[in-house]
Amino acid sequence: xxxxxxxxxxxxxxxxxxxxxxxxxxxxxxxxxxxxxxxxxxxxxxxxxxxxxxxxxxxxxxxxxxxxxxxxxxxxxxxxxxxxxxxxxxxxxxxxxxxxxxxxxxxxxxxxxxxxxxxxxxxxxxxxxxxxxxxxxxxxxxxxxxxxxxxxxxxxxxxxxxxxxxxxxxxxxxxxxxxxxxxxxxxxxxxxxxxxxxxxxxxxxxxxxxxxxxxxxxxxxxxxxxxxxxxxxxxxxxxxxxxxxxxxxxxxxxxxxxxxxxxxx
Amino acid sequence: xxxxxxxxxxxxxxxxxxxxxxxxxxxxxxxxxxxxxxxxxxxxxxxxxxxxxxxxxxxxxxxxxxxxxxxxxxxxxxxxxxxxxxxxxxxxxxxxxxxxxxxxxxxxxxxxxxxxxxxxxxxxxxxxxxxxxxxxxxxxxxxxxxxxxxxxxxxxxxxxxxxxxxxxxxxxxxxxxxxxxxxxxxxxxxxxxxxxxxxxxxxxxxxxxxxxxxxxxxxxxxxxxxxxxxxxxxxxxxxxxxxxxxxxxxxxxxxxxxxxxxxxxxxxxxxxxxxxxxxxxxxxxxxxxxxxxxxxxxxxxxxxxxxxxxxxxxxxxxxxxxxxxxxxxxxxxxxxxxxxx
Numbered sequence: 001x002x003x004x005x006x007x008x009x010x011x012x013x014x015x016x017x018x019x020x021x022x023x024x025x026x027x028x029x030x031x032x033x034x035x036x037x038x039x040x041x042x043x044x045x046x047x048x049x050x051x052x053x054x055x056x057x058x059x060x061x062x063x064x065x066x067x068x069x070x071x072x073x074x075x076x077x078x079x080x081x082x083x084x085x086x087x088x089x090x091x092x093x094x095x096x097x098x099x100x101x102x103x104x105x106x107x108x109x110x111x112x113x114x115x116x117x118x119x120x121x122x123x124x125x126x127x128x129x130x131x132x133x134x135x136x137x138x139x140x141x142x143x144x145x146x147x148x149x150x151x152x153x154x155x156x157x158x159x160x161x162x163x164x165x166x167x168x169x170x171x172x173x174x175x176x177x178x179x180x181x182x183x184x185x186x187x188x189x190x191x192x193x194x195x196x197x198x199x200x201x202x203x204x205x206x207x208x209x210x211x212x213x214x215x216x217x218x219x220x221x222x223x224x225x226x227x228x229x230x231x232x233x234x235x236x237x238x239x240x241x242x243x244x245x246x247x248x249x250x251x252x253x254x255x256x257x258x259x260x261x262x263x264x265x
Numbered sequence: 266x267x268x269x270x271x272x273x274x275x276x277x278x279x280x281x282x283x284x285x286x287x288x289x290x291x292x293x294x295x296x297x298x299x300x301x302x303x304x305x306x307x308x309x310x311x312x313x314x315x316x317x318x319x320x321x322x323x324x325x326x327x328x329x330x331x332x333x334x335x336x337x338x339x340x341x342x343x344x345x346x347x348x349x350x351x352x353x354x355x356x357x358x359x360x361x362x363x364x365x366x367x368x369x370x371x372x373x374x375x376x377x378x379x380x381x382x383x384x385x386x387x388x389x390x391x392x393x394x395x396x397x398x399x400x401x402x403x404x405x406x407x408x409x410x411x412x413x414x415x416x417x418x419x420x421x422x423x424x425x426x427x428x429x430x431x432x433x434x435x436x437x438x439x440x441x442x443x444x445x446x447x448x449x450x451x452x453x454x455x456x457x458x459x460x461x462x463x464x465x466x467x468x469x470x471x472x473x474x475x476x477x478x479x480x481x482x483x484x485x486x487x488x489x490x491x492x493x494x495x496x497x498x499x500x501x502x503x504x505x506x507x508x509x510x511x512x513x514x515x516x517x518x519x520x521x522x523x524x525x526x527x528x529x530x531x532x533x534x535x536x537x538x539x540x541x542x543x544x545x546x547x548x549x550x551x552x553x554x555x556x557x558x559x560x561x562x563x564x565x566x567x568x569x570x571x572x573x574x575x576x577x578x579x580x581x582x583x584x585x586x587x588x589x590x591x592x593x594x595x596x597x598x599x600x601x602x603x604x605x606x
Contacts, residue, residue: 068482129465134465
């Protein structure tokens with residue numbers, strides 16, 4: 001039997017914000033005989049920062065794909081700030097303020113860093129299409145410059161994306177997710193392949209995000225995940241099996257046994 | 266006040282600097298070319314290279330910026346050429362509505378653009394080799410349709426007796442005016458593509474080429490942008506088709522055959538797909554080869570020589586002549602920096 005989902009933090013946040021950012025009710029996803037997600041019920045308040053942990057194949061990225069609309073759930077409903085988005089195509093979800101990053105960087109290798117962020121800002125604006133060159137006074141360009149500073153890539157503004165280091169490309173991934181007016185972001189293993197210094201930078205960038213922007217982070221590096229989240233959901237075989245604060249999760253013997261080999265802490 | 270003026274003076278470049286020395290030198294050379302060239306070199310080499318350069322440019326726009334390799338560019342140009350023959354005057358005693366050029370040309374280019382958008386709408390559902398195969402299928406089907414249809418395309422014979430118009434007191438069929446007409450339209454197309462490559466749409470297209478999935482995730486309608494690129498490419502190919510039918514004086518299924526479709530691809534690949542100048546360089550090389558190879562190795566072997574040159578260029582530089590120049594340029598720059606004896 002599936003354990004009840006803890007919602008105390010979300011409920012507390014709800015009192016102040018008046019809406020859940022994300023509500024999943026019994027979301028399931030099958031690929032033929034394979035059950036990738038099963039009965040996921042989760043409520044995340046606006047501005048909440050949650051980590052979703054689990055071993056490879058636990059269904060974490062499938063959960064993201066279901067939320068963003070890359071894969072439609074086989075059953076269950078998804079609400080975003082109170083609106084049912086289950087049947088909306090991905091670009092409509094993006095326009096409502098939902099963003100994501102990818103486990104493997106999905107960038108534009110032939111463009112410069114600034115142009116990439118500019119396009120990301122432009123994508124969610126009303127005037128996406130133009131045959132003219134962007135003016136220096138373009139509001140999207142100004143926003144792109146500001147995001148560039150926020151992710152510490154300002155010295156690489158005109159650098160071709162293909163020539164960036166892996167760490168810088170991961171930072172650009174985050175920059176693209178910050179474009180427009182994001183209300184909620186899904187970070188898929190943003191620390192994958194980063195050096196210790198780059199991980200420290202990543203933690204600083206995530207902790208410096210405006211408080212109204214909530215997120216879910218999938219991360220195998222517990223040091224990163226537990227330092228940037230207020231609440232943790234554990235997944236196993238496509239199900240949520242435990243939730244708690246970072247301290248509770250870190251101290252949980254079952255979690256230690258399954259994921260940390262009983263030696264953590 | 267004075268500080269502001271000084272700042273403007275140091276940061277803002279004038280139009281000549283923006284244009285670049287290479288463009289200025291090339292522009293002057295092309296404008297002065299008729300002073301030294303015979304009529305043969307003006308039309309058969311200059312004019313023909315510019316027309317095929319425009320066709321290559323229409324492919325470069327799709328393949329270089331959009332990642333969509335098309336073998337149907339000559340088909341699109343052919344639709345425009347047939348439209349000129351049908352809407353204007355011809356001496357084939359079939360159709361030929363006698364429309365004036367200023368009405369027939371916009372309609373012909375519009376027909377080409379719409380046809381190109383339709384081909385794009387069909388083929389954007391595919392990627393890579395499958396796009397090439399679909400466009401090849403469309404080009405082949407159009408060729409056979411034109412050959413077997415007499416009501417519209419006049420079958421194997423096609424249309425003859427199509428002449429470039431005379432207006433503003435100039436007979437545009439004459440060598441020098443026709444060269445300048447080709448040059449004007451080629452420069453216009455080149456400048457539009459060059460400007461467009463840095464426009465919001467141009468950047469969007471390049472981003473879609475690099476990562477369509479991410480562009481969808483950023484809120485862009487990927488299919489609509491790709492189809493619009495096909496429409497723009499169709500305008501350039503359509504203009505080239507108008508010039509081609511005025512140049513040849515005729516249009517037949519042979520004009521839009523598979524050989525011609527592959528020629529356009531070879532032109533774009535030889536020149537390079539990284540910059541709009543590439544197709545014009547490729548067109549010049551191919552036109553020179555097609556014109557003079559027969560004198561060098563005889564009628565039986567000239568296609569072999571053309572094939573060999575194509576192989577050598579692609580083998581030495583997969584990015585074509587532009588790639589070759591890109592590799593030579595740094596060495597030349599280093600040589601110029603080296604102190605003299």
